[in-house]
Amino acid sequence: METHHKDSSKQTMGSSFFNDLWPQLLEENKCHIESKSAAFFEPRQPFNELHFHSYLADAGYPDYESPHEMRCCEAAKRQEAAEEEAELAANAETEGRQDAVNADFKPRGSQAIRPVDKMVNHLREAQERRQKLAYAFANRKYPWTMQTPKHELNFEMTSEQKTCFVLPMERKILDEIHDHECKLMIIDVGKDVELKDCHRWIKFRPYIQMLAVVRTSQMERCLQLLGVFHTLVVEESAENSWHDELHASLYSGLKQAKRLHILKACGEPFLFMFSRFRGICTCDTYAVLRRL
Numbered sequence: 001m002e003t004h005h006k007d008s009s010k011q012t013m014g015s016s017f018f019n020d021l022w023p024q025l026l027e028e029n030k031c032h033i034e035s036k037s038a039a040f041f042e043p044r045q046p047f048n049e050l051h052f053h054s055y056l057a058d059a060g061y062p063d064y065e066s067p068h069e070m071r072c073c074e075a076a077k078r079q080e081a082a083e084e085e086a087e088l089a090a091n092a093e094t095e096g097r098q099d100a101v102n103a104d105f106k107p108r109g110s111q112a113i114r115p116v117d118k119m120v121n122h123l124r125e126a127q128e129r130r131q132k133l134a135y136a137f138a139n140r141k142y143p144w145t146m147q148t149p150k151h152e153l154n155f156e157m158t159s160e161q162k163t164c165f166v167l168p169m170e171r172k173i174l175d176e177i178h179d180h181e182c183k184l185m186i187i188d189v190g191k192d193v194e195l196k197d198c199h200r201w202i203k204f205r206p207y208i209q210m211l212a213v214v215r216t217s218q219m220e221r222c223l224q225l226l227g228v229f230h231t232l233v234v235e236e237s238a239e240n241s242w243h244d245e246l247h248a249s250l251y252s253g254l255k256q257a258k259r260l261h262i263l264k265a266c267g268e269p270f271l272f273m274f275s276r277f278r279g280i281c282t283c284d285t286y287a288v289l290r291r292l
Helices: 002-009 015-028 050-059 073-103 116-138 159-164 168-180 195-204 217-226 242-259
Strands: 184-188 209-214 230-233 269-274 285-290
Touching: 159 168, 168 195, 168 269, 168 285, 184 195, 184 242, 195 209, 195 217, 209 217, 209 242, 217 230, 230 242, 242 269
Parallel strands: 184 209, 184 269, 209 230
Antiparallel strands: 269 285
16 A cells, blocks of 8 residues: 555656647636737727827837927927017007097197086086986985885784794784884993893894893893994993983984985884883883884
C-alpha cells in the first residue's frame, strides 16, 4: 500500500495532454480575452470635435492632425481693424448729415435764449405737479390701481369675526371700531404690563392701526419684533399721579400719530387702551375719544 501511494504521488501528465486536449479546452473557454500590448491607448472611433484634434495630435495619437489656419493672425487683426474703421466712418458721416439737417431748425442768436418768465412758469408748474402727485400718493389716490389698506376700509361684522374675539371686552372693542370707524388704537403699556398681554391686540391689526406707548426700551424692541405695533418710548415719573401719566401718554401718542400720518384729521375718533390703576399687569380699560 505504501509503495502504491508513493508511485501515485509522482505521476505527471504526459505531453499528449498539452498537445491535444489542452488547446481544445482553451478554445471552448468563453472567458478567453484577446489582448495586445500597446505603448498608448488608441481609440476605435476618432473624435468629431475639430478643436480636440490639436490636443490629440500634440500627444502623439495617430490619424490626428492639428487644424490648418487659412490666414495668419496678423491678417485677421488687420481685417478686423479695417472693419471697425469703416463702421466708425459710416457713423460719423450719418451724424454729420443729421447735424446739418437739425441746424436749420435750431434757433440762433437772441432766439436761442429762453425768456426768464417762461422758464420760471415751467419750473413752477413742474413743482406743483410733483406736489399734487405726492399728495395723491400719500392719500392713496395715485396710482388708481393702488390697493387701499384694510384698516382704512369699512368692514362688516360677520359670525366668523365674532368667533375670533372670545372675550366680551374684545367684542365690545370690535363693535366700537365698527360703529365709530376708528382708524387708530393707542395702547398705554405701563412698566408692569407684560409682553404676553400685548399679544391679544394682534388680532385687531386688520381693522385698525395700533400705536403702543411704552416705558422701557426693552419692551419697545420686543414689540417691534412682532411687526404689528408702532412704538413710542416715554419716561414715567413716580412723583406724578397715574392720571397725569395717562394724560401725558395720550398727548405723546396723538403727537406721534400725527407725525406718522395715521390720524388725518383732528376730529377722527380713536381708541385709547390703558390700565385703570398704576401697577396693574394688563390693560383693562378703554375709551373712544375724539380730539377737538
